[in-house]
Amino acid sequence: MSQILVVVGSLRQESFNRKLAEAMVKLAPPDCSFTFAEIGDLPLYNQDDDANQAEPVKRLKAQIAAADGVMFVTPEYNRAMPGVLKNAIDHASRPYGQSAWAGKPAGVIGASIGAIGSALAQQHLRNTLAYLDMPTLGQPEAFIQVKDGLFTEDGQIGEDSRKFLQGWMNAFLAWVRKHA
Ligand code: FNR
Numbered sequence: 001m002s003q004i005l006v007v008v009g010s011l012r013q014e015s016f017n018r019k020l021a022e023a024m025v026k027l028a029p030p031d032c033s034f035t036f037a038e039i040g041d042l043p044l045y046n047q048d049d050d051a052n053q054a055e056p057v058k059r060l061k062a063q064i065a066a067a068d069g070v071m072f073v074t075p076e077y078n079r080a081m082p083g084v085l086k087n088a089i090d091h092a093s094r095p096y097g098q099s100a101w102a103g104k105p106a107g108v109i110g111a112s113i114g115a116i117g118s119a120l121a122q123q124h125l126r127n128t129l130a131y132l133d134m135p136t137l138g139q140p141e142a143f144i145q146v147k148d149g150l151f152t153e154d155g156q157i158g159e160d161s162r163k164f165l166q167g168w169m170n171a172f173l174a175w176v177r178k179h180a
Pocket of ligand 1: 014117
């Protein structure tokens with residue numbers, strides 16, 4: 001049984017990336033459990049607070065510690081990951097030497113209305129995950145362009161993308177098990 005923490009890089013109520021994350025979870029076998037990290041109530045990172053981290057930061061770090069792997073689902077903002085996601089990553093990487101991320105296997109996926117499907121945001125995020133010593137699934141990459149039919153009415157992945165995204169989920173879960 002794998003315990004996966006899902007971190008979505010958008011706070012938007014109707015976020016496509018949240019919908020994507022929720023639909024991806026439905027592609028996983030029942031012996032996997034998924035927790036969605038809440039990053040919208042984290043304060044702005046301030047190094048002065050490292051010795052006295054806020055409760056939402058402690059909660060995030062505990063969720064990461066309890067997870068076997070982390071699935072990042074990110075939009076692209078101005079050719080990079082959104083600030084809210086970077087803020088969450090920075091919080092859980094501190095204090096120095098006490099990063100919650102170190103060694104946790106990760107997968108990166110994302111959706112955008114643009115043609116490159118969040119590719120540059122994902123690459124930006126991968127740089128940070130490499131620095132944080134998170135072994136990150138390399139292939140398959142998944143740059144999802146939001147189009148009609150991506151999701152079914154009941155929130156599943158639509159038929160055209162299902163086989164590909166099922167393959168991504170299978171590879172990600174195998175990656176997490178490999179690093180257990
Ligand atoms: C965007 N968007 C965007 N799209 C893209 O493909 N490349 C980009 O660099 C940007 N930049 C960007 C900046 C900002 C501030 C916003 C608000 C949006 C569009 C973006 O892909 C679209 O709004 C998605 O719907 C955002 O993801 P969620 O919130 O639906 O998950």
